[in-house]
Amino acid sequence: MESVTNPPFRKICKRYGVDVLISEFISSDALVRKIDSSCRKMCFGEEEHPIGIQIFGNTESSLREAAEYAAGTGCDFIDINWGCPVRKIAGKGCGSGILNDIPKMVALTKSVVDAVSLPVTVKTRLGYSDEDKPIVDVAERLQDVGIEAISIHGRTRSQMYKGNADWTLINEVKNNPRMKIMVFGNGDIDSAEKLVEYKKRYNVDGILIGRAAMGNPFIFRQCKQLLAGKEKTDATIQERVDVCREHIAGLKSYRGDRYALLEMRKFYGGYFCGLSNFKPYRIRLVTADSYEQVEEILSDIEEHYF
Ligand SMILES: Cc1cc2nc3c(=O)[nH]c(=O)nc-3n(C[C@H](O)[C@H](O)[C@H](O)COP(=O)(O)O)c2cc1C
Known part of the structure; x- marks a missing residue:
């Protein structure tokens, strides 16, 4: 998460039990131009594995080059951000803006998969507008070009952060018999109890926690405790x-x-x-x-x- 999951905060989250870490999103154009502030976002410590570097962009050349560069850091996977709804990103066809052009989304994703030997994963949303939520088909097509996991935020681009995340479509993706890759759910998990309930109810392979972890890395310990059948402890x-x-x-x-x-x-x-x-x-x-x-x-x- 931009300005959130930088190394100091990731280190704390890891200690509290996070399984997988992901960098802040990084502009592929900026990486190609070797802009200092963007390159620095790729730094991580040995104790952070498994860690993915998340990139965003809208051209094949910059995404490929950025992915190759990121892979050189020794990270464990490359995550493509096809989910950011912010106007200055999505308006340029990056992030969730790509959900307006699914063939391009699939082609760009394939070019990243082909560019690196590391696993490539995708983070995205249900669709662009509330009238069209093609995520079940999109997930299959992304799987077919070689991604190894998909994380789905249960909102559309138009929704931004409004309303509630809809996990029923995430569940549909997971239950699609053609899906073989891992499917992770995301959106509105604000307690360890909700995580346990949603993991079971929607049958996902994992869950991403965003806003609820900001200033509350203790939530990861609580999730781990409940998942292990133990009582959860509150931070003093x-x-x-x-x-x-x-x-x-x-x-x-x-x-x-x-x-x-x-x-x-x-x-x-x-x-x-x-x-x-x-x-x-x-x-x-x-x-x-x-x-x-x-x-x-x-x-x-x-x-x-x-
Ligand atoms: C301040 C902020 C920064 C974010 N930055 C990113 C990002 O860089 N990459 C990304 O995939 N999602 C980013 N997100 C979206 C979250 O990862 C997550 O998908 C969204 O907040 C919904 O999950 P939540 O309800 O658990 O917060 C960001 C969200 C916030 C609030």
Whole structure:
């Protein structure tokens, strides 16, 4: 996830039990031009395996070249993003914009499969518009050109993030007798209980958790606990503060103080979700303008909530 699954946060998620990690999405055009900020997104640590590098683009030459370059990092698979709904991406025919042109989607995917010896996977949505959701056919066609797994977010491009994710079509893809590759479901999983229920109900090979993990990597531990038939444990306040500190420190050494300060703002709500009367602390955290101030607020939180 863009600006979320960078190395410091992935490291934490891994420790909490994630099975498979995927990089932020990376522009294939930018990789071809060796743009620093994009190349840096391909960095990962040894402990992160299995990890996929996710690329997006809309031309055969850039996608092929980017895939070859990404494969050279030693990652375990290449994931193609055919799911991003954001206008500046989809409007150019990248991400979920390609769902307007399925033959091109299939051809571009095949060119990536042919370009690298690593497994290639695809992340996509049900379709472009709410009137046409061709995912069952699309999944088969992508399988036929050689992808090894498909992750499906149960929304259309037009839906963006509105409404509820529809998992019934994901289930149809999985139950299609012609499908042999792994089918992963995605959309609106916000608790370990829901993950367990959806895994069973929709019969998928795996589940991707997005927004609910932001500031809540503990959800992966809880999922693992429930899947193993154990009781789930909630993170203590001390654990939340400690992991939040670790996350900030990681971002700081990854990209510097300013970056850490700004990027962390979207995580505080998750780290401290459910704490009573937390709002004043949250406001202080998201308006803090130095790393030292953040440290001070975290100490205040520790003191206040213990
Ligand atoms: C801030 C943000 C960044 C995202 N970046 C990516 C991305 O780079 N690649 C991708 O495949 N999906 C990306 N997504 C979509 C999520 O992976 C996921 O498909 C979507 O949020 C639905 O799952 P959820 O309900 O579990 O969040 C992003 C979502 C958000 C909110």
